[in-house]
Amino acid sequence: MLLRLGRWLRLMGQDVASPKGCSDEEILQKAIDEKRTLLTRDKRLATACLGTGVKCILIRSSRIDEQIEEMAKRGIPLRLDPKRCTICNGPLQEVELSHENIASIEPSEKKLWRCSECQKLYWMGSHWRKIKMKLDDMASRMDLAD
Template sequence: MEAEESFGEHNTLKFVVDGMLGKLTRWLRMMGHDVKYSSSMDDAQLLSLAANEHRVLLTRDFELYQHALTKGFDAFYVMGQTEQERLAEVSKRFGIKLDIDMNVSRCPKCNTPVKRIPKKEAARRVEESTFRFYKEFWECPKCRQVYWQGAHWTRIRKTFEAAENSLKNMEKKDA
């Protein structure tokens, strides 16, 4: 299936995600997308949020997916078994670039856009070695979490590489 729309580097989407896709939620937020998620939302709440806020529903619940489509909602059934496969599926469907741009990134915890902060503001909020080694820091203005592109960034890149490989495999199957 071809992506129906293509979204450039700084264009973001609004999603509502069911309780089975918490990790995907965090990835999409880091990629800059506005994602509403709560593991306690029932199907009616998910559909209401999708309708009221014009959000795309992402779900692993096939019955919910079918119900959403019959009601005219924009919904996508996520079938991937791994986070990499799920990222690849969503990337393919919506033309989303598999990358993190800190200029548009959102807090993976609370969904608020993160803001770059002067290094000195991070001094008392991160480990001393982290402060010395890294030059750039970002903060969530809502939950106050501080972020930096540390050693975990290698794991993030590897996840995106694996998702890109999954995406290529999907495209080969479709050819």
């Protein structure tokens, strides 16, 4: 499973479903039903996509940096774009700073997002700044900088 790649793609604003505990047939059927592109490292699953109408991308690398670079070469922008929850893929909604959520964030942060499905709270703290720096570095190495 490419769960870690899925989280990174969500950080980049992509709508990524990560079916857990599903058979290859169930994963393929979900891709058909939801009209999704299927990402896999499994050659048999990639072969099973042939003739189904499902676009399939066979990810070659097992290393996360190389997987992200593979996606960038296919047109996914290497930039932080807070639209999706990294946990459940739910859409993020910008929310106001309030007494309920202020205790868990850095004092300097002004923008907050909440997942509309699992209610997880996000902000542009040091973790996101490090992720942004990593994506910017990858983009410049690949000569894909905005």
